[in-house]
Structure formats: structure tokens, C-alpha cells
Amino acid sequence: MGSTENGYSSERRFGTLAVHAGAPHDPTTGAVIAPISLSTTFAQTSVGSPVGLYEYTRSANPNRDNFEQAVAALEHAKYALAFSSGSATTATILQSLAAGSHVVSVSDVYGGTHRYFTKVAAAHGVHVTFSPCIELHVEDLIRPNDTKLIWIETPSNPTLGLVDIQAVAEIAHRHGILVVVDNTFMSPYVQNPLDHGADIVVHSVTKYINGHSDVLMGVAAFSSESLKERLTFLQNAIGAVPSPFDCWLAHRGLKTLHLRAREATKNATTVAQTLESSPHVISVNYPGVDSHPHRAIAVKQHRDGMGGGMLSFRIKGGQNAAHLFCKYTKIFTLAESLGGVESLCEVPSSMTHAGIPKDQREAAGVFDDLVRMSCGVEDAEDLKADVLKALDLAVAASKATNGSF
Numbered sequence: 001m002g003s004t005e006n007g008y009s010s011e012r013r014f015g016t017l018a019v020h021a022g023a024p025h026d027p028t029t030g031a032v033i034a035p036i037s038l039s040t041t042f043a044q045t046s047v048g049s050p051v052g053l054y055e056y057t058r059s060a061n062p063n064r065d066n067f068e069q070a071v072a073a074l075e076h077a078k079y080a081l082a083f084s085s086g087s088a089t090t091a092t093i094l095q096s097l098a099a100g101s102h103v104v105s106v107s108d109v110y111g112g113t114h115r116y117f118t119k120v121a122a123a124h125g126v127h128v129t130f131s132p133c134i135e136l137h138v139e140d141l142i143r144p145n146d147t148k149l150i151w152i153e154t155p156s157n158p159t160l161g162l163v164d165i166q167a168v169a170e171i172a173h174r175h176g177i178l179v180v181v182d183n184t185f186m187s188p189y190v191q192n193p194l195d196h197g198a199d200i201v202v203h204s205v206t207k208y209i210n211g212h213s214d215v216l217m218g219v220a221a222f223s224s225e226s227l228k229e230r231l232t233f234l235q236n237a238i239g240a241v242p243s244p245f246d247c248w249l250a251h252r253g254l255k256t257l258h259l260r261a262r263e264a265t266k267n268a269t270t271v272a273q274t275l276e277s278s279p280h281v282i283s284v285n286y287p288g289v290d291s292h293p294h295r296a297i298a299v300k301q302h303r304d305g306m307g308g309g310m311l312s313f314r315i316k317g318g319q320n321a322a323h324l325f326c327k328y329t330k331i332f333t334l335a336e337s338l339g340g341v342e343s344l345c346e347v348p349s350s351m352t353h354a355g356i357p358k359d360q361r362e363a364a365g366v367f368d369d370l371v372r373m374s375c376g377v378e379d380a381e382d383l384k385a386d387v388l389k390a391l392d393l394a395v396a397a398s399k400a401t402n403g404s405f
């Protein structure tokens, strides 16, 4: 392979691509960093003859183009399209399906994706069947002629279960069905779903790609010409596009993704091992350690078997202890979202997953005592000390309230 559609040699390695793909020097000033192109419209010399490549910023903008080229390079795709949020990316892909289409999805999708599938797509005649074990059941769930898409999120949120993308893609492709993978939790540094047979990879850029908790954005990457034609049309027609400023910021964030993803994985591994050896912990979900039930998939599908920066665990002492743990941590901030340089923690049953009925939640492993953690890039030893202290305090305080357990 040499140079690609996205204009940068695919022979380069990840860090080089992260820094240089979609980042040309300004041809007139030599500026190493692209200026932010705020103009909404671009001059034409005669009707239909724009001065440069651009006409109107919803259709295309220099900063969005640069960002899209960088993501395409990192996801081993020919093309990428950016949207105003991860949710807008999902919505645009679902809107590309005709009424009457059917989708098979993993059960443990992000709550907003579940909401879109069940409350919005359904109203437009697109119906989604959810499967808790998609590798085993996908063949039986496919409806000949109607099933158009299979939607995978791996790892799942918040229990960090993994799906074998290649196994699902082989079945899907036998039936002429496209596979979409939401790769938000792993980022392109840890996992490249197109290499395992997926047709489209989507991200909430808001998380690892931007990485600094200051931009809301989404992106889809793929290599098919027909997808490019259809999704580019919808990107412009629906208009859920990011601002030039957000594209510029997210592109700046992306340039250090490899450094952040490595540190986050190192930190999450330390925290997972700390939790596993604590008497206050019932169980730990982290795909980077050998105790994880899907570790073999992580080894096959993730760069160097890395586990990424996300983990979850069950604390002894029930919901009260889970809430107290998140209150007592000093470095981990109690907040939703993930993938930033700063470490965060939350209680899914009371926060991100509170809308799911308790029986369904618990069937998926989301118990009231589950804590989800996003490890940032602080020092591992400080994160470890923060977790150990908060565990001691939370379990002691909840014992005092609940009696011993």
C-alpha cells in the first residue's frame, strides 16, 4: 500500500499518522498548524466556479476535511465523515435505511443509541432486534430481504463485554448485510474494526479522539464508494455537522491519541489489578486482564491485547457503598462521560443507565453496586492510592449505615 484517498501514506505508523495525516502546511503562509476557517461561504469567480475547493461550510469546510482525513487514516478507511455528535452520526447512518428495514444490534449499546433505535428509528419504520449474545444468535435473527445492518458496540458499556467482530461480519456478509461497529470505548489506537471485517466504524469523538472533554462531535469511517455517496449526501442534507472550531480542536486532540491511549491503558490495568486484590470488591470487568471472560477476543482484536482506559467493578455494600466510593475519590471526578485526560467515575444504575428497568439492567450485569471508571493520564500510583482510600472509606461508612454485610 502507498498513498491513500486521504492523501497520506498508509505505510506510516499510528503516531506519525496521528500527527501528520490531514495536517498539510499552509501553502501560502507556511503555517504548520492550519488556521480555523470560520467563513460560512466561499467566493466564486463566475457562477459555479468557486475560487478553491469550497462553496458553503455545511457541505464542506477545510478544518472538517482535515479532521476527516486524519480519522480515515487512523481507522484504515478511505473516507471519514464528521458529525455534530456521536448521536448525530448514529442517526445519520440509521436514516440511510429505507422504511421497512430491519437492524440487529447488541443489547448493551450506549443508552442514547438504544433510545434512538427504539424511539426514533422505529417511528420511521426501521425496526431493531437486540441480542445479548450476537455471535451465537445473529444468523437466526436475520430476516431475509429486510435486515440491512448489524450494530455492534465492543466493549459493551458499562460491563466491558467483547464481541468478536470478525465472527459476526462473516455471517453478515454471507447475507449481504453491512456491519457497523461503535469503537468509541477503544479508540482507533486500540482497535480498528474495519480490519476485522466491519463496513463502518463510528465514534463519539467527544470521548477518546478529542480526549480533553471540551468538544461534542462524532465521526463515521468506511471505504465503500456507495457509502461515501449516500452518507455524504445525508451529512449535507440533514446538516448535523460540527463547527470548524470543534473540528480544529478535535484534530488537535487526535494528534496525541496514541500517547493518551497508552497511558490510560497502563493506568486502567493498575487500577483493575488493585481492585481485583481488594477484599472490598466483588468482581472487576476489564478486558486487559487475564481474568476477563473474553480475554481471547481482546488479544485477537486489540492492539497488543490492550484493555483501554475503561473498567467497572462491583463494590461490597450495595448501592450506598457505590455512591460513597464515587464521593470519596479525590482524583477520579464523579461525572458522566469518558475518554478524557482526567479520570472519572460514576454509578451506572443511578446515572447513565438509570432509564433501563432494573430487571433488564441486572440481566446485563448492571447491578446497583457497579461503579464505572474512566482512567485518564494522571500517574498510576496516585490513581491506585485514590482508589484504595475511597474503597476503605466507602465500605466502612456503608457498614456503619447498613450494618455488616
Ligand SMILES: Cc1ncc(COP(=O)(O)O)c(C=O)c1O
Pocket (backbone or CB within 6 Å): 085, 086, 087, 088, 110, 112, 113, 153, 157, 182, 184, 185, 203, 204, 205, 206, 216, 217, 218, 337
Ligand atoms: C459508546 C458511545 N456511543 C455513542 C455515544 C454518543 O455520543 P455523543 O455524546 O457524542 O452524542 C456515546 C456517548 O456517551 C457513547 O458512549
